[in-house]
Amino acid sequence: MSLSRMTSFGYCILVVLGLIVSESVLCNGGVTSSFVRKVEKTIDMPLDSDVFSVPPGHNTPQQVHITQGDHVGKAVIVSWVTMDEPGSSTVVYWSEKSKQKYKASGKVTTYTYYNYTSGYIHHCNIKNLKFDTKYYYKIGIGRVSRTFWFTTPPEVGPDVPYTFGLIGDLGQSFDSNKTLTHYELNPIKGQAVLFVGDLSYADNYPNHDNVRWDTWGRFVERSTAYQPWIWTAGNHELDFAPEIGETKPFKPYTHRYHVPFRASDSTSPLWYSIKRASAYIIVLSSYSAYGKYTPQYKWLEEELPKVNRTETPWLIVLVHSPWYNSYNYHYMEGETMRVMYEPWFVQYKVDMVFAGHVHAYERTERISNVAYNVVNGECSPIKDQSAPIYVTIGDGGNLEGLATNMTEPQPAYSAFREASFGHATLAIKNRTHAYYSWHRNQDGYAVEADKIWVNNRVWHPVDESTAAKS
Numbered sequence: 001m002s003l004s005r006m007t008s009f010g011y012c013i014l015v016v017l018g019l020i021v022s023e024s025v026l027c028n029g030g031v032t033s034s035f036v037r038k039v040e041k042t043i044d045m046p047l048d049s050d051v052f053s054v055p056p057g058h059n060t061p062q063q064v065h066i067t068q069g070d071h072v073g074k075a076v077i078v079s080w081v082t083m084d085e086p087g088s089s090t091v092v093y094w095s096e097k098s099k100q101k102y103k104a105s106g107k108v109t110t111y112t113y114y115n116y117t118s119g120y121i122h123h124c125n126i127k128n129l130k131f132d133t134k135y136y137y138k139i140g141i142g143r144v145s146r147t148f149w150f151t152t153p154p155e156v157g158p159d160v161p162y163t164f165g166l167i168g169d170l171g172q173s174f175d176s177n178k179t180l181t182h183y184e185l186n187p188i189k190g191q192a193v194l195f196v197g198d199l200s201y202a203d204n205y206p207n208h209d210n211v212r213w214d215t216w217g218r219f220v221e222r223s224t225a226y227q228p229w230i231w232t233a234g235n236h237e238l239d240f241a242p243e244i245g246e247t248k249p250f251k252p253y254t255h256r257y258h259v260p261f262r263a264s265d266s267t268s269p270l271w272y273s274i275k276r277a278s279a280y281i282i283v284l285s286s287y288s289a290y291g292k293y294t295p296q297y298k299w300l301e302e303e304l305p306k307v308n309r310t311e312t313p314w315l316i317v318l319v320h321s322p323w324y325n326s327y328n329y330h331y332m333e334g335e336t337m338r339v340m341y342e343p344w345f346v347q348y349k350v351d352m353v354f355a356g357h358v359h360a361y362e363r364t365e366r367i368s369n370v371a372y373n374v375v376n377g378e379c380s381p382i383k384d385q386s387a388p389i390y391v392t393i394g395d396g397g398n399l400e401g402l403a404t405n406m407t408e409p410q411p412a413y414s415a416f417r418e419a420s421f422g423h424a425t426l427a428i429k430n431r432t433h434a435y436y437s438w439h440r441n442q443d444g445y446a447v448e449a450d451k452i453w454v455n456n457r458v459w460h461p462v463d464e465s466t467a468a469k470s
């Protein structure tokens with residue numbers, strides 16, 4: 001081999017070696033899914049869509065939805081709207097096991113928003129229910145009454161299995177409808193939905209057209225009337241529009257969606273907690289003050305030590321704006337809240353944090369970034385087995401479309417990411433294990449596009465990451 005050929009051969013080897021080295025450096029993150037999605041515009045379903053149809057009859061109850069009504073799962077808040085007149089706020093209910101009928105009295109409210117006047121919004125908290133029991137409930141009067149049913153959760157306890165659905169940023173587009181259908185037809189049957197904020201996207205319409213809050217309520221009724229949705233407020237719930245004289249944040253949302261915040265000693269419906277089966281769910285507000293001394297800070301500071309992991313092993317947090325997000329959308333919007341609260345999440349060994357806001361899917365490794373103290377320069381996330389897994393599930397399918405642009409290279413903390421619409425489920429099996437899976441809308445109902453057995457941080461704090469197994 002001539003010198004020049006040897007030199008060029010050596011150069012080639014160097015180039016190949018260089019490529020291998022740079023590839024290994026660049027690919028230090030997890031999986032960026034190679035799934036190729038058909039690119040289509042995400043548009044809202046028109047007002048005359050069947051999913052928005054008004055139930056027939058004068059003043060028939062519509063937009064029926066339920067949520068947990070106390071701290072432990074023995075109460076249910078039933079909410080609905082009547083359009084023509086106040087009508088009755090009473091709920092008649094009975095257990096599947098008994099013919100005895102009971103009545104609970106609710107309250108009715110209305111609100112105005114610019115040139116919109118709401119229908120009559122009813123909220124009725126049914127209390128002292130039996131655990132693990134199917135109840136029927138009837139709302140409305142006479143021929144226009146409607147009957148639905150729900151099942152109360154089992155009594156709170158450490159090894160009680162329970163399956164949650166996870167949906168975020170749903171909106172009311174054709175894709176939103178696919179997401180809800182996939183959740184309903186998923187063979188992993190969710191018993192309650194943890195909703196991570198951004199409900200109707202009515203604020204994307206001129207003057208925040210609140211008619212789109214009504215259509216959304218009718219669209220999701222097929223699920224929300226039968227199983228509780230645990231609500232988190234997102235930025236699209238703010239409806240803050242001083243240009244049209246609407247300066248009270250969260251006005252439509254807080255009139256329409258009641259939550260049991262007083263049962264957890266909260267002073268605001270925007271942050272609260274519930275226990276359900278073996279889970280302790282803490283809901284936070286990205287769009288309320290959370291700095292030191294604020295009501296939310298003080299509440300969370302007193303709330304976290306109350307969580308008894310012997311009673312509820314699974315500690316789950318819902319918040320709208322993600323703290324760890326490697327898409328080029330809403331990048332670092334959750335950063336200030338992370339700085340405030342992440343040390344507590346590590347100290348109290350939160351199992352999982354679910355967020356929305358970014359219209360895509362992402363799951364992280366267990367990581368924390370709490371060492372930074374201004375002068376030490378330690379500001380990168382590190383693997384931390386006391387830290388939660390962070391999931392961004394803002395892929396419900398709203399009209400704003402998908403977040404497709406990712407930061408490159410994929411950060412090491414990001415275990416899996418994909419820009420597709422979908423939903424997830426979290427099936428808690430006992431105090432040590434829960435099965436988590438993500439389901440994209442393009443697949444069959446049973447397909448799990450991402451999945452992981454989650455190990456409880458108190459009872460089985462073993463590294464469950466894909467990296468640990470390989």
Ligand SMILES: [Fe+2]
Pocket residue numbers: 169198234235236320356357358
């Ligand atoms: Fe959002």
